[in-house]
Amino acid sequence: MRSNFLKATKTNTMKTFNLVILFFATLVMISCEKKSDQVTNPKDYNVFLEMKENKSLDFAKYEIDFWQKKFDAAPNQITYLSQIASNYSKLFEITGNINDLYKTEELLLKSNETFKYSQVGTIRSLGRNYISQHRFKEALVLANKALAIGEGMKETQKLLFDVNMELGNYTEAQKNLNALTDSKDFDYLIRISKWNDHLGDLKTAISFMEKAKEVAVKNDNKALKIWTFSNLGDLNGHAGNIKKSYDYYLKTLAVEPNNSYALKGIAWIAFSHEKNTNEAKRIIDAVSKKHNSPDFYLLKAEIAEYEKNTVDEKKNLSSYFKMLTNNNYGAMYNKYNTSIYADNKSTSSKALEIAKIEVEHRPTPDSYDLLAWAYYNLGDTKKALEIAQKYVENKSFEPELNYHLAMIYKANNLEDKVKPIKKELQSSLYELGPIFEQKINNL
Structure with a gap:
């Protein structure tokens, strides 16, 4: 009798032990699964959220002051206006202040009018400004004006490709792209990447952007590295390569610590991939203090919708529309x-x-x-x-x-x-x- 009891006890003990082992194994599996979903680490990017200085912003302001003084001293030197305009355009990229974009337009209009629209470089600059404002048909008119002059044809074809893609003139855009075809040219590589993305061939789009990145790194060109790293962050995210996307956003920040686009990309990973709404909001709140854009209110409204927080959703949508009312964003x-x-x-x-x-x-x-x-x-x-x-x-x-x-x-x-x-x-x-x-x- 005692022997049977001991056997039964031993059997029950083993069953209990096995259940405990199974329970802990399940916990470990769940833990590992959660860990594999975790891509972001605040330690990687907190330093960028807390940065007080912005060297790129300071330099753009310095350049505006420098060239403005030169122009004031020699108002006949119209080429100085393009230098000032270029730096106001950089200010817009850094701060999101729409008035800087309009100031760029004002300076480029004055420059073009003085030259009677004879300088292709200045014409193209105004065309690019119109693209940023979503005034695509006006940009196309300027691109064709530059094409008719005939100088710098390759640069004009690049502008024409960009405008035609925005307007949905895909047959024309392909012709513009075929007029370039220099496999070592950075501008060609980023455009053929965009073309393949448009065709739905994400793998090829990424491969061409990788080649563009190699050109940027080889030439140690800060602006081009920022462009390729941030775009590779986007493209890899679309392809489901979330970790790679995150790493490229960090690479972008290593080159430009105040890059709001990369930080917004990390916020999206925290929200969409990790469902960590608090972290996503923390990042957005920090970035929006430096880069004032309606986009951030839309993202916060989307997060609030996911959280089923109708009060915050309405509040952020209201702030978004208020910002549009207080600033003229045109069709953007x-x-x-x-x-x-x-x-x-x-x-x-x-x-x-x-x-x-x-x-x-x-x-x-x-x-x-x-x-x-x-x-x-x-x-x-x-x-x-x-x-x-x-x-x-x-x-x-x-x-x-x-x-x-x-x-x-x-x-x-x-x-x-x-x-x-x-x-x-x-x-x-x-x-x-x-x-x-x-x-x-x-x-």
Whole structure:
């Protein structure tokens, strides 16, 4: 009897022991899984959030003061205006102050008018300024004006490629790209990278951007290193290489410690990949003190939506629109405004108005998607489908556009067309953000 009891006790003890082992093994597995999801480490980037000095900002201000004094002493030296304009453009990149962008335009207009639009370099500079302002058709006029003069043709072809891509003139853009084809030229490499990204070939886009990075590093060019590192951060994120994306953002910050774009990229990783909303908000709050842009309010509103914090969501959207009211951003935020207005039935008609303007100014698949989405939210699903099939379907690989497409298909009972898009969207959740997870599951 005692022997049987001991056997039973031993058996039960072994079962308990095995259960304990299994329990701890499960905990270790969960811990490892969580650890593998963790990419960011505040120790890597806290120093950049806490920085007080900004050498790039100080240098741009110094250069403006230097060239302004030279111009004041010799007002006939119009070329000085381009130097001043260039540094105001840098100020805009650093601070996000829209007035610096308009000051750049003012100086370049004065310079071009004095030269009677005969200097291709100054014409192209104004064209680039118009691209930043989303005045793409005006930029195209200037690019063609530079082309007609005939000097610096390669540089003008680069500008034409950039403008035509923004306008959705993809056949023309490809011709502009074919006019370059120098595999060692940095500007060609970043543009063929962009072209392949447009075609949906992300792997090739990354490979060309890597080659551009090699050129930047070899020449030890600070501006080009910042450009390639930050773009590789973006491209790798879209490809699902989150750790690589994070490392490239850190590389960007090592070159330019105050780079707001890279810090915003890290905030997105914390939010979208790690679901660490508190850390994402901490980063955004620190960055927005240095770089004042409406984008940050939109990101905070998106985080609040994910947290189901309607008070904070409304508060951030209100701050976003207040900033647009207090500053003239022109058409720069039309895309975001259309999306916000379209999602609310009381403002859907306003979304339609803006979408029509966007299509007129910039007839790209993105603009037509906004138009189709506005009609969808107004309940005109047939009109939405007509526009989407003609101007959006198979013309873009942007996840949000494809989500809209799937919703429009679903509303028109085209379930067979929804399934493949749903599968593709599930692999694009990082790029779309956590608030889309349930939306995609409901497709």
